Amino acid sequence: MPLADILHMNIGDGDSSYANNSLFTKIEIQKAAPFIMRTIRSMANHDVFFDHCFRIADLGCSSGKNTLLIASNVINTIEEVYQENNRKIPQFEVCLNDLFGNDFYNVFKLLPDFYKTLRKDKGDKFSPCFVSAVPGSFYGRLFPDKSLHLVHSCYSIHWLSKVCHGLENNKLNIYIAKTSPLNVLQAYGNQFHTDFTKFLQLRFEELVCGGCMVLTLRSRSSLDPTGDDSNSFWDLLTISLLEMLKEGLVQESDIISFNIPFYFPHEDELRDIIQAEGPFSLDNIDVFELNWGQDDYTYMNEYTHESNHNQGKNTSNLIRAITESLFTSHFGNSIIDELFKKCEKNATEHLATNITRHLSVVVSLTKKMNDSVVHIILLVP
Numbered sequence: 342m343p344l345a346d347i348l349h350m351n352i353g354d355g356d357s358s359y360a361n362n363s364l365f366t367k368i369e370i371q372k373a374a375p376f377i378m379r380t381i382r383s384m385a386n387h388d389v390f391f392d393h394c395f396r397i398a399d400l401g402c403s404s405g406k407n408t409l410l411i412a413s414n415v416i417n418t419i420e421e422v423y424q425e426n427n428r429k430i431p432q433f434e435v436c437l438n439d440l441f442g443n444d445f446y447n448v449f450k451l452l453p454d455f456y457k458t459l460r461k462d463k464g465d466k467f468s469p470c471f472v473s474a475v476p477g478s479f480y481g482r483l484f485p486d487k488s489l490h491l492v493h494s495c496y497s498i499h500w501l502s503k504v505c506h507g508l509e510n511n512k513l514n515i516y517i518a519k520t521s522p523l524n525v526l527q528a529y530g531n532q533f534h535t536d537f538t539k540f541l542q543l544r545f546e547e548l549v550c551g552g553c554m555v556l557t558l559r560s561r562s563s564l565d566p567t568g569d570d571s572n573s574f575w576d577l578l579t580i581s582l583l584e585m586l587k588e589g590l591v592q593e594s595d596i597i598s599f600n601i602p603f604y605f606p607h608e609d610e611l612r613d614i615i616q617a618e619g620p621f622s623l624d625n626i627d628v629f630e631l632n633w634g635q636d637d638y639t640y641m642n643e644y645t646h647e648s649n650h651n652q653g654k655n656t657s658n659l660i661r662a663i664t665e666s667l668f669t670s671h672f673g674n675s676i677i678d679e680l681f682k683k684c685e686k687n688a689t690e691h692l693a694t695n696i697t698r699h700l701s702v703v704v705s706l707t708k709k710m711n712d713s714v715v716h717i718i719l720l721v722p
Contacts, residue, residue, distance in 0.1 A: 401497025
């Protein structure tokens with residue numbers, strides 16, 4: 342079955358739903374906000390503005406309050422810049438995209454409050470905003486030629502379009518690991534190269550002249566894809582599955598045939614892919630880190646055993662929210678509760694003795710098109 346028919350974040354608003362386990366994504370969106378503002382202001386300085394309707398596409402939007410947070414940030418920034426430049430504030434169209442299994446219903450339930458807040462905050466200056474859903478894979482065309490002004494995506498592009506071929510000798514690893522053969526590392530890297538190149542080419546067609554794009558992905562600090570900051574999530578799941586294998590709860594053949602379709606690119610890989618695309622020029626790269634697993638992302642030594650346990654549970658719930666559909670499709674429903682119970686235990690033990698950091702790389706690009714310029718910012722954690 343195609344990956345696009347399987348993959349989705351957990352629906353609803355329960356304990357293991359993505360809507361209730363996306364604090365880290367919210368922090369990343371907040372980190373990205375200054376770069377969006379800087380890009381929009383740069384476009385204004387170059388007199389790159391738009392017609393009566395500003396169109397935003399959020400690719401891999403998922404569900405929950407974060408889904409509409411980026412729309413609010415962009416609308417506020419655009420209105421501020423337009424007013425400073427004595428221009429009439431445009432209408433806004435927000436196109437929410439995700440795979441067909443996404444919980445769009447949960448998002449739609451948030452729209453009345455979203456519209457109410459906009460009207461309350463803007464008052465007489467309120468400019469109409471129209472929100473729609475565009476289901477489908479962003480590794481295919483989603484919008485007409487030159488129809489979008491801003492493309493945003495947070496924690497989505499690191500999902501591959503499919504499970505890589507030739508991973509049979511990855512043994513009991515479910516992702517890239519220190520014991521993975523070289524061909525496994527190459528297969529993952531090649532698939533990301535193919536997918537990201539295609540993504541850029543597709544969005545090139547859909548952006549208007551002067552449009553911009555902000556993407557947020559996980560990344561890694563080392564050129565070696567087996568480094569510790571590349572696979573901490575997946576190590577927890579691998580350990581949990583191997584414990585279940587010893588207990589006879591899963592089959593070895595099922596583990597061997599399962600691999601996570603996910604990739605953390607190094608900034609050099611991104612640079613190579615971007616520079617291979619002729620119309621794009623690389624302007625700037627910024628790097629920042631966030632801690633994983635701690636409330637407010639502060640240091641481990643400030644926490645008691647009880648709070649460490651809570652963080653282990655929160656971490657397990659987050660991993661479950663983003664991967665349960667894959668595990669259910671491959672292993673069946675019967676192992677899920679036990680798998681993530683063990684994952685919680687292993688996460689608690691890990692966080693009690695380790696500080697794990699997410700690396701973020703901010704890549705600024707300029708895409709030249711005839712005499713116009715398209716500014717693109719890639720935010721890559």
